[in-house]
Amino acid sequence: MTALIAAGAANMTQTPANKRWWQTRDGRALLWLLALTTLVVGAGIGLRDPWPADEPRFTLVARTMVETGDYLFPQRGSQLYSDKPPVFMWLQALFYQISGSWRLAFMLPSLLSALATVGLCFDLARRFYGVRVAKVAGLALLFTVHFTYMMKRAQIDPVVIALITASAYCFLREAMDPRARRFWFLGFFFAGVGVITKGVGVLGLLMPLSVWLAAKLSLPGHRYLAPDAQRAARAHAGIRWPLGMLVLLAAIGIWVVPMLWTVWREHTPEQLAYARDILLGQTAERYAKPKHHFQPPWYFVGVMLSMWLPLMLVLPWVVGAWRKARHVRRVKVLAPLLFALLVVLFFSLSPAKRDMYILPALPMLVLAFAPVLAVAERRVGYQRLLLGFVGLLALGSLLIGLAAYFGEPKLERSLIEARGPHASFVYLWILLIVLGTSMLGMLFGLRTLRVPYRAYAALTAFWLGISVVAMPVLDGSSSARELMEEVASKLGPDDQLATVAFKEQDLLQADRSIVDFGYKTPKDVQLARAIAWLKGAPKQRYVLANKQFVDHCVSATNLRHSTVANRRQMWLFGLDAIRDECVSAETPP
Known part of the structure; x- marks a missing residue:
């Protein structure tokens, strides 16, 4: 174990003058790992459409951006979408412009995020411990079930994981050599881009704190990742944090500044409400006072022990090695470990918890476990568990x-x-x-x-x-393609379609434009507006809705079509299916 730690610096391969980096042992190992990542994560791209719960929503928003040309104010159906910042949807729209296919475009950000995260983890492990341990770390990260599953989903989290990992990577590179100050500012930049992808992207800034704590806890002589780090760090300590925060704000301003400028210039009620919600309601308020996904404080312990397999099979060897070996009290081990613990602690303090929240901790935990894992893989006990x-x-x-x-x-x-x-x-x-x-x-x-x-x-x-x-x-x-094909077969080419309590996949898969009455509008108000809409052209207009929201007003005997789709009983009906008391009811504004 100690030999692995000591060999790290010696094994950092310098590219010979007569070789390109991809011709070296390290370069070939990285390319092989990235090719395997592309195979595992990229398999199936183009073979399916977006699936609930989140994929259709983001793809619908990205498609609306392309259709309307409005990239500052994401839109879901007829209403602005203020739950998440727009960077992820920008990426999907960009890949659509390149590929011309939503089936390809909606998954490509996740694939690139997987490649970036695995590559960054490999490179840090290579610099710390050598290429053999780096390959072990890269494979352990790639095949952790939770990581693979999430990277094969078109959600925001894969991109956030990559950005947080990039930020942490840059801060660790700066700790290795504080004279390379560009990494310090790049760390703040990636954290800023993370914020306008999802608010928790700022968690990359936990790495400088982790490095500082690791230096305090480490053995004498191992308090920094470079011999002259303390002197170089002190030389720039007074100014680098303020400058770093300016870089962070500049990265956030890529989207926030033009968005707020448009709000100030146009001053529409919808844009004002959007800016207020995205900047306040969806950040600290959502963390401190969530409305759903409530879990106990220990929830993430179960997530790590079950979904972070097979990585967590190495825990007995980690505990044994760390009890006996002095190598633990080194910054290169403590800093990634403390970062992972701080990320888990941060999300554990919020009442709302979902399994994917703590995934940004995984790459750094793999980095901390890597030297022990490289040794454990040669032990019979670990091999049997695997x-x-x-x-x-x-x-x-x-x-x-x-x-x-x-x-x-x-x-x-x-x-x-x-x-x-x-x-x-x-x-x-x-x-x-x-x-x-x-x-x-x-x-x-x-x-x-x-x-x-x-x-x-x-x-x-x-x-x-x-x-x-x-x-x-x-x-x-899963994608509602079969449902919308059935609906299309029941309608004429000139018939119009509306929806009550819509799901984003319904709008994505429809063969025509669908009228909606606001995703966040109360369901009874949506139904009343749909009935008023039907009255405008009773012979050409139909409504698609989930049975549970409309059965008090709709007669099952006069339905145009009824089917089960993705755990929903869906009804297609016209004005003749509306009960008399609902037809005569006053339409809400």
């Missing part, structure tokens, strides 16, 4: 597939009840059988490979199967 975890995943897939394919009707019936009657799941059962069999074959048949590589090969097969087969099979029901 084989057991992946083996259980493979065996579970095989048994579920066999049970469903050979006659367990409850599995398919439950899927049909939730997703609709038109989907066929036989390919899903065949996939699970093939996946389980092939994964077990890789784990116990590829004896020439080391156990970790067998496990990662099996996990690669698992994610490829899920991405290339399972997601396309489930896409029609």
